[in-house]
Amino acid sequence: MTKPKIAVIALVLLALLLPLALPWIKTPLILGTAFGIAALGISILIVSGQISFGHALFVCGSGYAVAFAARQWPDLDSVLLLALGAGVGALLGVVVGSFVVRYRGIFFGMLNLALSMVLFAALGKFFTLTGGTDGLRLERSPFFGLTMARDQYESVLLVTCVVLALLLGWLVQRYLRSVAGQALAALKSNETRLEYVGISAYQTLWIGYIMSAALCGLSGAMFAIAQGLVTPEMGYWVRSGEIVFVAILGGVGHPVGAFIGAGIFEFVKLFAAAYLTGAWQMVLGFVLIGMVFLAPRGVSALLEPRSSLPIDNEQERP
């Protein structure tokens, strides 16, 4: 079995078994998994060489959509809320992506950033609609048709998130190995040639963007129902930066990277809160700097012996 697969199994077991020993760890695990899904989304764009410092737009936008829905229809099942989050993310991705993917490099990054800050500022200002900087609360919805107490709800949510993470990791890997995904990687190295062989760079990047937005949207829905609260902070540029941070820290070569990165992130946060007077940003800052010099392709790349690009590992038959 390959090392990345071992890592996947290890993470899944960790996520499912740790709460048996430490029940309070469910919430951090849920948030960590959600974070990993957002990082998975960003890693799709990183494959194309484009970096967005504004994807918190989709996390936040979906989070608020879910909050509005849950407050309007309290009987709406959590499963549907999660689907709504992904759907709203995808829709926003279609609309925003339609013009944003025409930009490259620093302009792509800055435009995404600017759009997310517009949302952030708007959500804070229009408090009659959005609850302002205090945000919106949402009550626990039924899950799979059943009304649950908090503890049970969290367990079910955790398992659901882990299952979704596995499924999405697999789907993203398949996507990155497909024609569209490989075209995305080719866009990074030679966009002109891509066009010259007949593949539309615009369509390629737009598809990748929509995928990344949907994943971030799903992640936003998870945050919303796990915390019972959405705030404009979810859309702040530093959150976008943290998603990129986690994706790069974990490495974009294999989907497990996003979750390794998220795991390190959440672990350091907990550890620092308990032992280092909460200086988790400082610790993580040093961790990433160390990683850039020691393992520049991310932690997950340490698991792979050769080039960590999602190239088809088909064996050559003699």
Add this chain to the structure above:
Amino acid sequence: MSTPLLQTTDLQLAFGAVVVADHINFSLARGERLAVIGQNGAGKTTFINICTGLIRPQGGSVHFDGEDVTRLSPRVIASRGMVRSFQLPQLFSEHTVRDCVRLAAAGKSGRLGLWTPLAQAVSKDAVDSVLEMVGLAARGDALSAALPEGQRKLLDIAMALVLEPKLLILDEPTSGVSTDEKHGLMATIMRALDAQKVTAIFVEHDVDIVSQYATRVAAWIAGRIAADGTPEQVLADLEVRKNVIGE
């Protein structure tokens, strides 16, 4: 024969005071092997860029196989069958040799699949046969960026060939390749073109290569075609000898 494969009418382009395309009227029939010669800056690459849709001319038109392609994008023009290779090999540096060709083959089909892995989404035979034609079959799993220059050029051409073009425009196919390798490279390319019955235009500086492999030569001087005929005719032309070959 019927319509010419490629026809330009009164093409004009100037960058400020520099005229790079000076009312170029030109036509190419199927099956021709045209060598384009001219000094650097004479407008040869500009001509290719205009024909393949990378640059818009300020005046005039380009017709390919009867269709006006002047305003079409490189991607659409490639799908119509006019394909080019590049003077500096344009490869996907993070992909293997085989994957580069596969991506081109995928471009030919025009579908951007989201599910089937690249290797299964394209015709294995088409990819293998093109690699065979350019002699890169043994290097299929090498990273394109790791190839020596001559092989990079071959890969660049292979990526164009797999698109099954009607017209292949090669921009300086033997440049950057050592003198003793040039003829071998050109012979390989011509064999591949013969196998696929592709009409070709190649930009070339080496006079020997031109006289050996071209059926027709067009000489560019300062944005216009100064001479157009058989290799013997054009290479003997006085203006060409003075301005292009440099004697």
Add this chain to the structure above:
Amino acid sequence: MPQELYALAVLDGLSYAALLFLVALGMTLVFGVMNIINMAHGSFYALGGYMAATLGGWAVAQGASPAWSLLILPLAAVIVGCLFGGLMETALMRRIYDKDPILQLLVTFSAFMIFEDFQRLVWGTQPYFVSDIVNYLGTTDVFGITYTRYQLLLLPSVALVVFVALRSFLKYSSVGRQIVAVSHNREVSTAMGINVRRISLVTFVVASILGALAGALASPTVSWVPGIGAEMIVLSFAVVATAGLGQIEGALVAAILIGLARSFSVYMLPELEVLVPYLIMVLVLLFRPQGLFSVAKARRV
């Protein structure tokens, strides 16, 4: 809108623009010379303010006249710029000049994260507000509106002085001309014998001093709390993106544009006030991504 409010909006906008300009100037300088966007630049702004508040508070405790602030504020900026800017360049920046742009961005973002916690550890989470210099300089009447001389005169003057000084420095001094050379072409500059390592350090420290100066100047006017650096950096992105990366004169105009747009919206459309800088940024990026004053074409397909 009544005339007094009009005047107030203009004055408000200009004094705010002065701060925006100083911060944006530092960022655009670093980008012009090193081709890196320093995501930790806002941290120098924050640190400048904290340092100024600390030194100022100490001076007040010693019984010194608030006039000393006129010396303390730039001093705080220089300390922060040299200490933290110098540290960041030598320990970090010079090791990443040849790295992938994505990694460069993440490294500066990590520095930002480190600085955020550093501020919290040193200065805590309570607000700092040392405003004696503002009161000391008093107020003045403009078109019937009472305005603090600090915001009316000091801030814009400092910004203008810095603008003129920097331009002269870049144009006429030896080091300045070397900086310009490096910003045009790093390799050619090395070939010409310019010590690019030293120039990079000087540029980075100067840029950090500028950011810290903005913070130091701002700290007597607003409560200094954690997060102020993060807020300032996106605003300076807005200015830099609007002007065009590397444009110094453009940054001044863009800062004034955004400053005025924001202050006018406070009086005319208060709901939009916070959004205005980002809306401008979006519009400029959509329709002229290279910035209003840049000559180079932006990467758009």
